[in-house]
Amino acid sequence: MEEDGKGQAADRGEGAPTLEDVARRAGVSTATVSRALNTPERVAPPTREKVDAAVRALGYVPNFGARAMAARRTNTIGAIIPTMENAIFARGIQAFQEALQAEGYTLLVASSLYDPAVEEAEVRALVARGAEGLLLIGHDRDPAITRFLAARGIPAVVTWTWQADGPVPSVGFDNRATMQEMAGQVIAMGHRRLAAISAPTAANDRARARVEGIRAAMAAAGLDPAALDVVETPYGIDTGAAAFARLMSRQHPPTAVICGNDVLAAGALRAAHEMGIDVPGRVSVTGFDDIDLAEVVRPALTTVHVPHRKMGRAAAAALVAMIRGGPTPASTRLVAEIRLRASLAPPPADAPPG
Amino acid sequence: MEEDGKGQAADRGEGAPTLEDVARRAGVSTATVSRALNTPERVAPPTREKVDAAVRALGYVPNFGARAMAARRTNTIGAIIPTMENAIFARGIQAFQEALQAEGYTLLVASSLYDPAVEEAEVRALVARGAEGLLLIGHDRDPAITRFLAARGIPAVVTWTWQADGPVPSVGFDNRATMQEMAGQVIAMGHRRLAAISAPTAANDRARARVEGIRAAMAAAGLDPAALDVVETPYGIDTGAAAFARLMSRQHPPTAVICGNDVLAAGALRAAHEMGIDVPGRVSVTGFDDIDLAEVVRPALTTVHVPHRKMGRAAAAALVAMIRGGPTPASTRLVAEIRLRASLAPPPADAPPG
DNA sequence: GGGGCGAGTGTAAGCGCTTGCACGGCCATC
DNA sequence: GATGGCCGTGCAAGCGCTTACACTCGCCCC
Structure with a gap:
């Protein structure tokens, strides 16, 4: 794509269409297009239709970065799990995401591979991408990370564990x-x-x-x-x-x-x-x-x-409440129940005592 | 943390520090800070140290959206898988991500829940976030999606399947x-x-x-x-x-x-x-x-x-090559081998013929 | 019939960053 | 002792979007 850049650019019409392209085609200002997209009820129906038509014709997709910068909001939440290859995290995260989506938030997931340094880097990366809240697994981490988040005013919730008090509220079990x-x-x-x-x-x-x-x-x-x-x-x-x-x-x-x-x-x-x-x-x-x-x-x-799923949902609820300006909630304790199955039985009769 | 919002804002100095804050503190221009961060070898060592010190002191994290907009590059690749809860995707995606990371790219993963409409929405969301390439699973999808990506000049690779020719090159097995x-x-x-x-x-x-x-x-x-x-x-x-x-x-x-x-x-x-x-x-x-x-x-x-892992790595290589301007590569066929284990044996002797 | 008001739209100022261009100082070269 | 070149830095123009603010109508009310 970069060999010469000219032929290609022509192929795709000088890159992605922008709000301005849509505005020009619809014969309105960029402000109106923006409103038609974000607060349609504040735009006259005929105008809205012209804008919608232009959006479709151009295949316009708003630039997330530009939007985030201008609106100073991302509606994005980040989660850092040790690894996706462990089914337990996959399930909890899935529930977490579904709950967030219902609240209008998008989830960004990163994995730390159980490495504290990687986790710290991921925290920064998610914050850089505008995460307004963070889900973390467990309490073990450099206090500098918690301080960093606090300084930025970014709420965080820890899960897969439970602790009555801690630098970060937790949603999980003991x-x-x-x-x-x-x-x-x-x-x-x-x-x-x-x-x-x-x-x-x-x-x-x-x-x-x-x-x-x-x-x-x-x-x-x-x-x-x-x-x-x-x-x-x-x-x-x-x-x-x-x-x-x-x-x-x-x-x-x-x-x-x-x-x-x-x-x-x-x-x-x-x-x-x-x-x-x-x-x-x-x-x-x-x-x-x-x-x-x-x-x-x-x-x-x-x-x-x-x-897992309940934990994911509860964590989402707690985090969203914090982002929306609620007070830091108390930790939520869930119960994990023992399931007795065939692999546990009394020791053999001839077993010598411990 | 947001109970009243005013005291807090003071606590965190009116939000996240920006490049300009770093520049002011280091006594240099924002251009120099930017260069110190992105091309340190082009900045005099003493200057670089001043900048680094300011960055550390402020806990500065660059704003990804702003950077992407100014640089017109995101170094981000997107992947859409049916679900994270299926271990097979988790493993392939992990390998994909590791390979991308080695090339300097960040991976954003979304899941479609096997719903074509959701997949389409995710494609748009990833493009909105600046994905420079996309990994998709399987060939089944509305051709409009493929056209959309082609119009934007965004390369895509399909995996978990193999097809000699198709609208999108594939890396997988038959x-x-x-x-x-x-x-x-x-x-x-x-x-x-x-x-x-x-x-x-x-x-x-x-x-x-x-x-x-x-x-x-x-x-x-x-x-x-x-x-x-x-x-x-x-x-x-x-x-x-x-x-x-x-x-x-x-x-x-x-x-x-x-x-x-x-x-x-x-x-x-x-x-x-x-x-x-x-x-x-x-x-x-x-x-x-x-x-x-x-x-x-x-x-x-x-x-x-x-x-899975090999597939992930190969897909990453193909996608990166396309993003870097290479020609659309041919589909890559991998082999999937049969593993004979105990669950397969001849039918019972008394089984009536089919 | 004039004033007020609300609905709909446009103008323009940024959001935080990168980067082309210009500039000043220094060293090596003729 | 000029001249050129290079290195390190600063200036400033955007990137694509949202949103205060201003403005224009048309309508209702007195």
């Missing part, structure tokens, strides 16, 4: 308490030697909270929290399988493996199958998130049902 | 031929009574091509293509399960169910389990896409491995 409940169930089944497969906890407060939840349940049951055998590994079925294999090769393998998410758990189940280890006969496995996978896998996965 | 190969394998196993579970074929050339591929394989094997029992159903595990139940309740149930994608196939497997139908003993099931699910499910799913 990862620690929920996982404690899950681990409590496992212990109640009679398990004493627990292990966990967790996502890397470094810059991930959700993963950290979940591991803490397990330890809390152990402490509450009189077990030594320090005895929890934790393997951290990146997200993925293969990595989950490898982690499970590692845990089961310990001198005293666990009777229950609590996984930080369903994908890791699915990997554990696959590894168990490959290793000829019976689940839940010999070892129980639990997940977290309740993605579709959980019900399809054999044995079906005991997991925590996270209300 | 859905029809690939599915024909898959169905050929099924028939070679001895199956005669085939059924299919397909995504709605209305505005989806990929789904349509896959069903045609099955029929072509039947015809090639001397079977009556019209005898193929097809159930169309929206994407989802539950819907796949329901479709499978429906197929198996026919007077003469099939011995093989060929599914248009892995998610529908996973639903079929779940339904089979629930109904006490042995797979592959009584009926075989195949999928398409080879998402993670396929290897985790029991029995493991025979499916078609689609090179």
Whole structure:
């Protein structure tokens, strides 16, 4: 397109038509065209029709950047998620977007790949594009980012986690308490030697909270929290399988493996199958998130049902309220329920105590 | 944060800092600040440092819209996928984005929810935001959209399908031929009574091509293509399960169910389990896409491995070449390979012929 | 019959940025 | 010791749009 620029430009009639082109063709001023497009009720019907005809004839599409600059509004909201490849985010974000759209906002999504530096860059990029509000995942991040947003007066909501107070209001569930409940169930089944497969906890407060939840349940049951055998590994079925294999090769393998998410758990189940280890006969496995996978896998996965869609909708409502000038709302706590399925059962009778 | 708006405005110094604020603080002109930011090598090092300091102190972030308007470039590419909730798109798009980023482009993603009208609106929205190129899925769409893009001189690439010639170059695989190969394998196993579970074929050339591929394989094997029992159903595990139940309740149930994608196939497997139908003993099931699910499910799913990431990278390369002024490239054909796993086996010995 | 008013439209001032052009100073060259 | 060239910088003209403000009608009311 740039080889010489002249022939091409002719092909497409000197670039995209502008408001002025429309105005000229309709025989009115640019102000009138602008009004016909944005506040049609303030333009006389015959004028409106002339403008509409010109718009159609020219294939006119308003330039978003110019509009944003002149109107000083973008009706755009940004969201930064760790990755689109994780189904749990895809679902929540979809609901978030639908709710925003109903309110007249457009969503821009970026992914941070779990890298804090990338996340910071994405925050700036979204702000540069005029985001009037931001959805973020989790609380772990450089306070400078929060300060930056506050200085700009850009509201933000954190989700996929819940914290009564924090620099940013949250809409989500209590990862620690929920996982404690899950681990409590496992212990109640009679398990004493627990292990966990967790996502890397470094810059991930959700993963950290979940591991803490397990330890809390152990402490509450009189077990030594320090005895929890934790393997951290990146997200993925293969990595989950490898982690499970590692845990089961310990001198005293666990009777229950609590996984930080369903994908890791699915990997554990696959590894168990490959290793000829019976689940839940010999070892129980639990997940977290309740993605579709959980019900399809054999044995079906005991997991925590996270209300992704509800979370997305609630986050959208909170953010829109803030943008429209409401006071900073309190954090909203949703409940995530345990779904008991076949992968959790009492430990084998011959299992030695923890 | 907006309860009254006045005190706040003071807090944030009347809105976001602009280039001019930076220039004033650094004691240089706005032109110099702009150059320091965009072409640092053309600015004397001491000046550059003053500018950088001012930028940091002010927390300056350039206004993307203003920049785009002045520079007449956005370095932005748009993609419209049916939905983010489908893992296959998530993965391909991720690779697409990574490749674009390496070339200095930013990706904007929109989803059409399989609705042509929404897709058209998204095309306009992305063009409005300055997309310099577009990635689209499949060839099915109103020709007016293609004409619109051609008139604007905006290059587009279609993916997830392959067609030697078309209004838009494509980067993908041949859905029809690939599915024909898959169905050929099924028939070679001895199956005669085939059924299919397909995504709605209305505005989806990929789904349509896959069903045609099955029929072509039947015809090639001397079977009556019209005898193929097809159930169309929206994407989802539950819907796949329901479709499978429906197929198996026919007077003469099939011995093989060929599914248009892995998610529908996973639903079929779940339904089979629930109904006490042995797979592959009584009926075989195949999928398409080879998402993670396929290897985790029991029995493991025979499916078609689609090179999502490779496709994303190739599409990015083609699009960038077109944007940079290259000629419209020929369509690129990738190969999708069949992965034979446990869900496909010969039909039961007592199965009556088709 | 004149004044007031509201509806419909036009004029023009920016919004924040990039970039062609001009300019001043410095060094190398003849 | 001029002359030319280059480097670093500033000036100012837009990019395409929205929106206060001003203006013109035509109508209603007194």
